[in-house]
Amino acid sequence: MPDLLLAPLALVLLAALASLSVVADRALVARSAGRPLRAGDLSPWPDVARLLVQRRRTTTAPDALLWRTGGAGLLVAAALMMAVVPIGDGVVADLPVGIVWFNAMDVLLWAFVWTLGWGAAGATSLVGGYRYLAQALAYELPLMFALTAPAVAAASLDVREVVAAQGDRWHVVEMPVAFGVFVLCVAAFSLWGPFRAPVGDDLGGGAFGEASGVDRLLLLAGRHALVVAGAAFSVPLFLGGGAGPLLPDWAWQLAKTLAVLAVLVVVRRRLPVLRPERFAEVGWVLLVPLTLLQVLVTSLIVLAEAP
């Protein structure tokens, strides 16, 4: 099948899994609140309808172009990340540098969240945008090193070659640190759970604070889509892609993606927000050396196993 035909499928998958993450999240909230689980309570549809009906608002002297660009950017970046995730035997964009592509999309988010905060031209919104940059300074290097490890092991930046290089021994076995850091960083670039300080309550919504209506819908959908895309990308990189007994490739890919997604959804409300200035210490003092060590260990394994 021509890989381009996979594009609509990738988008449908992204939307379906993002909706599923909303449902799971609502179920967890209902449990914490001690409410019975009802279908109407879990459905994301009322929230979507609400934001579709709600009017868009503007602020005094916003930088409308940057504001709206940043607002749509989250969803676009998530879709572009999905382009390099193998689906079944195919992949939407079979890039020889798929890993770098993913990394580039995540760096693009720096610009999107920042222009979002800047464009609204509000004090807390702008502080939220800057917070994202501060947070990104802490997680971006560990993320890059975490992405380097599987690439080193496979001697390729092509996602499908990384899958092929794993065979029966998944990368997560020899690079658990890289896997852990990667999942952490997915939460971080998605403004998810403990990393939502840039859009936090202490700033009255921060970079998202001024958006309403369809603008807010794009932001919230974008956030869920980013988490899904990150979870989906961890599968070919660390969890052997479609490898597994009995079931076809796509089923294993889906099952593994759902497993990583489930972890991210559970973590979302259970952990407090990490203040960016404190997380910066962790990023630089702990995560950077740890991921560097991980790359070293991976390289040694590659050398030891070289014919």
Add this chain to the structure above:
Amino acid sequence: MGLSERLSAAAVRRPHVLLVAVPGQAPLRWVAEDLLDSRGWSSARSPAAADVLLCCGEPGRGLAEHVEVAWDAMPGPRARATATGAAQVPQALDAAVASLEDLAAQRRDAQHRVAPRLSAADSGPGADHPADADMDMESGSGHEMSGDMGHSMHMDMGMDLPGGLVMADRMQDRDGLRLEGLNLSLGPLLPSWPAGLRLDVGLTGDVLTHAEVVRLDPRPEPPVATPERALDALASLLEVAGWSDGALRARRARAEVGAGPGSDELLRRLRRARLLRWSLGRLPAPGGGDLVGHLDRLVACVTGDADLPAADDDRLARDVVGLDLGTAALVVAAHGPLTREHVRA
């Protein structure tokens, strides 16, 4: 049923409600919060995200000004209500939601809305008001905040910037640099923020250079048992600290009136919440010490082993100077429910 009716029927099934905490009416706010939790509705974090504005008590004159500003900043469809007694909260909320569904009325409302005012008093960093939604620190455009700020550093350079904004002045920052400074009012309509508290601050970048606590329409809170007040304090602190699950559990325990299985589970989690403690470390707390110690003290209050610390506004104003905007909000949240109790009218 046409598409727009169907859409709007679905849209009101889970409205987001901006709760206005009125000084002296904390129990009313609790009723409203519990109602939202039990229905699975959200409390809005900013006017931009709100469909319904619910005043928990009749706001006094000072607070009412801020409520009007927030009302102006709500996107619409929008509705507002005031509940003056616990029994009225569900009715007020239901009536407001019903008027959200009245398409004709909402259209009329939208047509009659005026362009954003620029001169009104400001309310909160959630940028509830167009006039405060405009500061642009880097390029140096700020604007004059509410006129009642005696220490406004604003200087009119006679230069017109977009939207009628004016140039920012410069202020000394904590590292001895001169940076562009902004005067900003935080609160009182912020999530988990003390009722009627406004913090007038000077900002260089996102760091507070000076702060002044203003109490709008101060009134003493009715007497409530210590465990409930401590659980309320925990709920506010945890919400702003971004632990929504913990905050939800604290509110549930509060509704169950103090000690019980719900609060035991919460306290057990709080005692071993290492990440929370690490994140709250090194921040000033009411009555001295840091927020981690404060957290422990609140936990002890719930079990009846301690009494709530008294907090004072002068200390709060001193404590937040040098912190960044978000961290300051966290420190204020920790002071909030206590100061509400110790207001000197």
